[in-house]
Amino acid sequence: xxxxxxxxxxLGVALGxxxxxxxxxxxxxxxxxxxxxxxNRIIEEARKEAQAHKKEVQLxxxxxxxxxxKELDLDIKERxxxxxxxxxxxxxxxxxxxxxSVKATQKESEVLALEKELTRKERHFVDREEQLQTLEAERxxxxxxxxxxxxxxxRQRIVTELEDRTRHEAAKMIRQIETxxxxxxxxxxxxxxxxxxxxYSGDFVAENTVTAVTLPSExxxxxxxxxxxxxIRALEAxxxxxxxxxxxxxxxxxxxxxxxxxxxxKMALERLISDGRIHPARIEDIVKKVEQEMDVKLREIGExxxxxxxxxxxxxxxxxxxxxxQYRTSFSQNVLQHSLEVCSLCGVMAAELGLDVKKAKRAGLxxxxxxxxxxxxxxxxxxxxxxxxxxxxxxxxxxxAIAAHHEDVPPKSITAVLVQAADSLSGARxxxxxxxxxxxxxxxxxxxxxATSFGGVSxxxxxxxxxxxxxxxxxxxxxxxxxxxxCKDISHKIEENLTYPGQIRVTVxxxxxxxxxxx
Numbered sequence: 001x002x003x004x005x006x007x008x009x010x011l012g013v014a015l016g017x018x019x020x021x022x023x024x025x026x027x028x029x030x031x032x033x034x035x036x037x038x039x040n041r042i043i044e045e046a047r048k049e050a051q052a053h054k055k056e057v058q059l060x061x062x063x064x065x066x067x068x069x070k071e072l073d074l075d076i077k078e079r080x081x082x083x084x085x086x087x088x089x090x091x092x093x094x095x096x097x098x099x100x101s102v103k104a105t106q107k108e109s110e111v112l113a114l115e116k117e118l119t120r121k122e123r124h125f126v127d128r129e130e131q132l133q134t135l136e137a138e139r140x141x142x143x144x145x146x147x148x149x150x151x152x153x154x155r156q157r158i159v160t161e162l163e164d165r166t167r168h169e170a171a172k173m174i175r176q177i178e179t180x181x182x183x184x185x186x187x188x189x190x191x192x193x194x195x196x197x198x199x200y201s202g203d204f205v206a207e208n209t210v211t212a213v214t215l216p217s218e219x220x221x222x223x224x225x226x227x228x229x230x231x232i233r234a235l236e237a238x239x240x241x242x243x244x245x246x247x248x249x250x251x252x253x254x255x256x257x258x259x260x261x262x263x264x265x266k267m268a269l270e271r272l273i274s275d276g277r278i279h280p281a282r283i284e285d286i287v288k289k290v291e292q293e294m295d296v297k298l299r300e301i302g303e304x305x306x307x308x309x310x311x312x313x314x315x316x317x318x319x320x321x322x323x324x325x326q327y328r329t330s331f332s333q334n335v336l337q338h339s340l341e342v343c344s345l346c347g348v349m350a351a352e353l354g355l356d357v358k359k360a361k362r363a364g365l366x367x368x369x370x371x372x373x374x375x376x377x378x379x380x381x382x383x384x385x386x387x388x389x390x391x392x393x394x395x396x397x398x399x400x401a402i403a404a405h406h407e408d409v410p411p412k413s414i415t416a417v418l419v420q421a422a423d424s425l426s427g428a429r430x431x432x433x434x435x436x437x438x439x440x441x442x443x444x445x446x447x448x449x450x451a452t453s454f455g456g457v458s459x460x461x462x463x464x465x466x467x468x469x470x471x472x473x474x475x476x477x478x479x480x481x482x483x484x485x486x487c488k489d490i491s492h493k494i495e496e497n498l499t500y501p502g503q504i505r506v507t508v509x510x511x512x513x514x515x516x517x518x519x
Contacts, residue, residue: 170485171481171482171484174485174488175481175484210244210255211254211266212252212253212254213252213253213254213269213273215250215252218249220250220273221245221252223278224243224252230280231283234283234284235265235269235283238268238287239261239265239268240261241254241255241256241262242254243255252269254269259328260294260324260328263294264287264290265287267294268286268287271286271290272286297323298320298324298326299320299323301322301323301326301336302323303319305336305339306322306365308340309343309344309361309365311358311365314366315392315393317392318369318394321369321372321373321388322366322369323336324372324373325339325368325371328372333427335368338426339364339367339369340365341422341426342365342367342422342423343364344364345422346364346418346422347364349422350415353414355418356415359397359398359415360418360419362398363415363416363419364422366385366394366402367385367402367419367423368381368423369385369402370382370383370384370385370386370387370402380406380408382404382406383403383408385402386399386400386402397413400413400415400416401413401415401416401418402419404416405419405420406420406423407420443498444462444466446497446498447460447466447494447498447504448461448469450490450493450497451471451490451506453493456474456477456478457472457473457474457486458473458474459471460472466500466504468504468505468506469490470507471486471490473486475510475511475513479510480510483508484508486508487506487508490506490508491504491506494506
């Protein structure tokens, strides 16, 4: 290859390289310009989009501002109305206050005028009082000079004379009133005393009103109470008995006036404890079953009592009521046993007198039938029993004997008198009615101590098992009229300081003896 050819080839290669570089540079410039244009377009679109979003945000903000402005306007208007209402109320109050202020001013002026008048009158009264005191002192001084006694001595003498005169007049009046009262109110007093004696129960012979139920463990108390007390409430509602759960170990107390309800509650509770399932539905079911069984048991007890007494043909409801008397006590004496005793005594006395034994025994057995329901019906149990006997077609003589055995009505037949006597015998026999010996002796001592605490009393004796107190007085210190006042004072003090069934008779005895010696 020649040199010239070689040079030409080199030149061609150089030119090719320069052309290629130029082409590449031209292509790069083109891409850069395209990239710039793309970037400018993106920036322009972003700017437009930002402007659109800005306008949207501005519109939204304007809407919110308008809404807030409306709410603010409404709030302002409401507050303005409230302010106007308050302003009107304030104005009304101011007007009323002004009226009151005017009235108060008027009253104040009236009060001032009255005060001035009262001050003037008070000054006048003070002057008059001073004058009266001066006159009184002068009169007292003259009286002391005339009588030769001081004011205290004269007052004491007058008081003593008035007291003596008043006491004698009061004693005479008491004697007269007592005589008239005895003549007019004898029967009424008997009725009141009969009712009071049979319905009253002293502290030391109070009937039992609670029954204790023994539990197998202390945990059983919680089960009896139940969740939130539902079991104990259900049991109390079903039986009518109050359950007392206290710190007494393994014991629940049943409290109710009716012994029959307490017995039903005891039987139901014992069955629930032995069964172990204690909940309201189970409690109601057990109580109903126990009540049904108790009805059958009461009828059986009543039938057995009529069989033992030899009295037949009694109405089934009366027989059931006789069974209820098994759960009733009077001064700790079982009423059913008492009725059987009265029945037997009536039969014995009727046989001795040649009277109808069956009728007497029937009246004696039924005489206290009213006690089976006397906690449910108002009135004396004798009248209640007579009403029951009449309801179930007993004879008139039996009804009258029941009603009259405590003299709620006067006895008009021999049978009624026999029932009265038998009732007294059964209740008064030794051991029939319980009373602690210490209480009995203490009551007798208290009776005698009360009587001897009065002046002029020489001796006092409690007799008739404490139902009467006889008081001996010194005839030199106590006159006939004063004995009546002393009797009243002793009776009043006994009523205030002692508790006792029935009544206590107070007898004051004054005896004047003249003793002489013949020589």
